[in-house]
Amino acid sequence: MLPAYNPGAMTGAGNNTYLVIGDTGPSTAALIDAGVGAPRHLADLAAALDRRDARLDAVVVTHGHPDHAAGAPAIAAAHPHAAFIKHPWPEEDARYAVAWRTLRDGDVVMAGGVPLDALHTPGHSPDHMAFWHEPSRTIFTGDLVVLGSSVMIHWSRGGDLARYLASLERLLALEPRQLLPAHGPAIDDPKTVLAGYLAHRRARERQVIDALRAGHGSVQAIAESIYDGLAPALMPAAQENVRAHLEKLKTEGLAADEGGRWTPS
Numbered sequence: 001m002l003p004a005y006n007p008g009a010m011t012g013a014g015n016n017t018y019l020v021i022g023d024t025g026p027s028t029a030a031l032i033d034a035g036v037g038a039p040r041h042l043a044d045l046a047a048a049l050d051r052r053d054a055r056l057d058a059v060v061v062t063h064g065h066p067d068h069a070a071g072a073p074a075i076a077a078a079h080p081h082a083a084f085i086k087h088p089w090p091e092e093d094a095r096y097a098v099a100w101r102t103l104r105d106g107d108v109v110m111a112g113g114v115p116l117d118a119l120h121t122p123g124h125s126p127d128h129m130a131f132w133h134e135p136s137r138t139i140f141t142g143d144l145v146v147l148g149s150s151v152m153i154h155w156s157r158g159g160d161l162a163r164y165l166a167s168l169e170r171l172l173a174l175e176p177r178q179l180l181p182a183h184g185p186a187i188d189d190p191k192t193v194l195a196g197y198l199a200h201r202r203a204r205e206r207q208v209i210d211a212l213r214a215g216h217g218s219v220q221a222i223a224e225s226i227y228d229g230l231a232p233a234l235m236p237a238a239q240e241n242v243r244a245h246l247e248k249l250k251t252e253g254l255a256a257d258e259g260g261r262w263t264p265s
């Protein structure tokens, strides 16, 4: 694991990137997620490649959020052989001046000679991909899970709660042994954590329904009733989460929206 050195309110201690170098064959390597181009990250990457006498051939990006993708041009400048690979999200991908190569669900990416199955796992973002290494039952999970925290669903930026929950179910069904997320520590009990995540979202949905029934009609009022005492810097993200719940309930016929005024139905 190579830290991206970008701590902050939304990234916690900063992003994890993962350098995959195979044990056999030619010394090629792949990096999972690009970080933000921090000089220390680039130096750590160069040193790790040097130690194994390996060349960086691919940078595989879980999704187009800047903390995962913004470092691509800096890495491209330092590693001219590297291909940049992700599921397309054209309006976001265009912000980073590299020639993105397209990855689809079911594709197998060769990362440093190691085969990884690409899983399109949207919801946190429309383009989100996780990478499954079946021999070790390990999944590189990007922003699908963060131990001890929850994942923001930014409805106004392509987040979709129903798809996110389906993505979690898909991970669970693979019966992984380990999850390697882009934030926080490795997860060694995936079943407990994923089941806990699904239960947490169901509980949150009940809170949103209760808030609607109690007469809270705006996203802001519902967020304030649920996330009482939340740090103000995190409130916009909490409102995005509430909006994502409301949109899911609307799709399911359980809530209605008239000009921004929400009611149960």
Ligand SMILES: [Zn+2]
Residues within 6 Å of the ligand: 063, 065, 124, 125, 143
């Ligand atoms: Zn993200």
